[in-house]
Amino acid sequence: MHVESMDRSNQAAIDVNKLCHDRLARVRAEMEASEFDALLLFDQVNIRYATGARNMQIWAMRNTVRYCLIPRDGPIVLFEIGGRREPAEGLPSIGEVRPARPWFHYYAGEHADTYARDFADEIAATIAATHHSSVKALRVAVDRCDARGTSALRAAGLYLGDAQPLMEQARRIKTTEEVAAIRQAIAVAELGIGRMHEALRPGMTENALFSLLHQTNIEQGGEYIETRLLSSGHRTNPWYQEASGKVIAKGEIVSFDCDLIGPLGYGADLCGAFVCGVERASPAQRDLYRRAYDQIEHNTALLQPGSSFREILEKAQRLPATYHQFHRVAHGNGMSTGEFPAIGGRPGFQEGPIHDGEIEEGMVLCVGSYAGLHAGHEGLKLEHQLVIRENGPERLSKSLWDGVFMDP
Template identity: 45%
Template sequence: MFDNNNKYPSDSSSAQPLRNPVDAQTHRTARAYRLQRVREQLLAADCAAILLYDPVNIRYATDTSNMQVWTLHNFARYALVFASGPVILFEFHNCEHLHEGNELLDQIRPAINCSYFGAGSRISEKTLVWADDIAKVMQQYAGGKARLAVDKADLEGLDLLREHGLSLIEGHSLMEEARKIKSAEELALMRWTIQVCERGIQRMHDELRPGMSENQLWAWLHYENIRHGGEWIETRLLASGPRTNPWMQESSERVMQQGEIVCFDTDLIGPYGYCADISRAWTVGHVAPTAEQRKLYRLAHEQIQHNMDLLRPGLSHREFVQRAWDIPQPYLHNRYCCVVHGAGLADEYPALAHKGADWDSSGYDGVIEENMVLCVESYIGERGGKQGIKLEQQVLITRDGCQALSQYPWQDDWL
């Protein structure tokens, strides 16, 4: 597909889909590990159960997936996971068949939709029924005065659960703590997603030509993701030419011109729901970069490599940030929003703020641990400049430091 000498095939339009290397046992072991991680967090927090609405959290705990993006904004399915008891999925109308053979699930019940979309003017009535249903299940398996963690829910529903005598605690942080340490089997699933993502990156590279729009180029990443069993892409962060500065503009109908910079950030949710978060930059037409483009790229690459070299288990967030690469003053204003962030079934905890004012206002300490997956970020673009470079590398924290999970090559001849 590619090599480290940047010798790319001239055309990938006839490429056959990649073969999925993950066997069924690896998948089963990964999801059993994840459920155990959730239960360990519940026991440590003295919680009888956790109520999950975030579809990514539901996926992590139960390995079930159903209309993931739609259910991000519709309270149409949820799960109740007990620390010492059943795993109960409350599923959308007539969707029980989606989860045949999933050994993690002890029960599948119909969900009660408390969103305005589903309940309309009867929303308060439906919420009363929902709260009574949850309280009865909690009474059955944990007793009436149990502590229940909740990742997110309707405010009226939370008040009703308290009226039933349940003690509620914030649960999203428990899930983030559970998700941060990956098993070997999880990493196998993630590596497959990254391989799919890199096929999409390669396809974009091969299809990139002057005269095409940013949206046309971005569509190739979606194409390769979907045909390999991937799920969605969380953003559309691809920009060219003057739209690369400042960063965070999503792909548009802008027609790209020969020699312009094009940068992207994949934010791809691939097979098994895992995230591949990789950024690269090229010139349109794959022509030699200008001196300014080369300088921006070299600085961004230097920031990535410097910060990767620092990462190791046992290093505190604070120490890492204080030792991180110093962004030159002309590029400081347009810095990326964080130095590194976690990744798993999506972007995850932690997200480490830059040193100085950013750390003072929003930094938090913690410890980098073995088998965390982090994404090392860089954006280099001068305030008021006409172009910029966005790079990112996804890495695994190992006993000896960090290991790049993405093997997609840098533009070595630009360095």
């Protein structure tokens, strides 16, 4: 298998202005249906979704250094690191850029309470001016804010609610431009997967192999990878073991989860498996692959518009009790590799519905399976990505059928 470059044949030109405009329209529609006078966003993915603006995104996920205010009846104000305007250039949705007022310890030290109070007073005054009303009448939805910031906002007279459900609902249906961007991310991921497959040799480490996916993503204009899920041999069972310095041996399974955030901030959540240095998987390895493949095919067919999440869980295929049970039938994907809905339980918890709802046209979903025996030895993870159309799921990623694993 020789991999030269990304196949761009299925990628339409993406109108970035339309992409941003349509996403903001979805946010505004959810605001109109809510009781809130403004959204105050700290989650960097939510800021990116609503405005298109990105700046030091990974670092800003940990440090409260930039945030965004979306009044119900006014222009968006982006509070940026140092007041820099460059991240907002060419983004018509942003009405004003102001300096952020960070209060986390690295920036504020012993003055954190003062900085937090200044931040909250500015937010309250800005919303009040937009609504021409007193601060105490205003209800603000906040997605992620630490205890000091939350206390300061309440002390400034604002009533606070949770913005995360609103943003998840806005993000649940993908626009035409978003689906095109997701196709682009998948193309990057599949190029990286091909390069890993081509390079795999006995004696290389898991870290060295996984680095090729990172390199490909950055090289193609992608952004980051959310997890380090690549393992080989006995480390494939149980799942959720991160890439390490382990040397990969001939005949071992290598399984991986991309969790890749590609160009324009969109995700490709693809999982797959190789066998190192041989042309044909062993019977035990083929059995694992077939079980995971059949489960995914069965569960994908259940994702029809109008089907309830509970109905899907009732009809979903399960592996025998001697196998680990993957916790999720399907989940949403967009500007992160895990979005609403989550159809199934959570890792380490009893399986069951955690979201109510139904499959809707325009959702982008991932369907996966993990096949590995409780008794141990190897396991493997498979996952593909699709968009829901009027007549059912349309696959966005390549087929999981693999002749190395599948019987003729």
